[in-house]
Amino acid sequence: MKGDITFFTVVEGLLVVGIVAYLVYLTVYARMIVQTIVEEENRERNALNFANALISHEKIVYEKEGVRYRGILNASKLDKLFHKSNDGLRNPEEFKNVILNPLHKSGKLSREQIDLGYSQTVNIIHIIDFDRCNERECVVWSGVILPVNTLNDYTQDHPVYKFFDCLTRSFDGNWLRPTATCAGFAATGGVIGSLGGPIGALIGAGAGCLFGFLSNLFSIAEVQVCMDRSGDIKNLYISETITKRQGLPVNIIYDDGTIHKGRVIVGFIAWL
């Protein structure tokens, strides 16, 4: 009878379903190509490359009988090149006046002082002597490598000068903000926790710091205002190498021959 479900009706139905499924497979999945694109984060990579180059630089490494010892830094050379803080920059005023203030020349480095650096980038360097870092003292050498040939080029007209000058003026010395916003700080404890101040906050900061260094010392609005005032600084990028506690373990050798362990931490601020 018409409308009866026979064996062949079922087979026909199954065939149709199978062919439709096969059609879908051919048109969609069989011709799907998965292309994997691996991209490196160039800007972070640049910071790490910079750190690796820095620990080999003749201006800071230990030399003996004409041999330069990579990763072994000469404390006397560091004294000459960088600003040395015996207090780990715990004092907010010191951090403000040394690192941020463009008028303070100690620790500010041009290409003349050290021929390393990327264009349109400011490198901030901290070298910490962990064997001389405790509750009483914390030896840190700090420097800011500027994208200028000589420090004479670092004038009030320079956009980086304007930017840092603006940040200096809006600085409130409140370490609680970066500390509070960096969730990892409390967890680090021990030596790192005892550092306090900006270094402690920077190093101690873990994944909780989304915007990294400056944006935790300053509000996003403050940074934006200073970018606008600088004129040429657009699309500011602050590397995460500081807040992610990147950088490299090194040795620091003193004139009396004692060798300490330390760490070079390099961060940078880049703009387009």
Next chain:
Amino acid sequence: MKAVAFLPILLIFIAASGATIGTFLILTNQKNLVKVYINIIYNTNEPYREILSTLFLSGVYRTISISDYYEIEEDMKKFIINEIDKTLFKPKCFRIMKEEKILIENPTECKNADYNAKIPIFTPYNKNKNKVEDLYFSYIRSE
């Protein structure tokens, strides 16, 4: 009868489907491209630098070099652990191995470490002779 009638219909249907699919593929010749982006922040050579800087400290290289003949003293182990904890910000765990032998592990059972380094180390072999062995350093960073 039904089976005989069904067969040509099936063949026609399959032929029609094949022609349709083939025409469709030839005409379009499109590929469905799925892009998978993997963003990599390359590691520093932190593990390599860490073990090198530790070996450079007084007595560490020598102690590890002769560890096949003299067990590393507890004070030296504590010293090395303390130094590594300082510069690696208290890693979850780390392990130093020479060839197959675990020299220092803190705490125990430090497996599946994501940071690794392998460096050559001179060890005394025979009178006035040295051989080169592999020193392995691995750790898991604290977050």
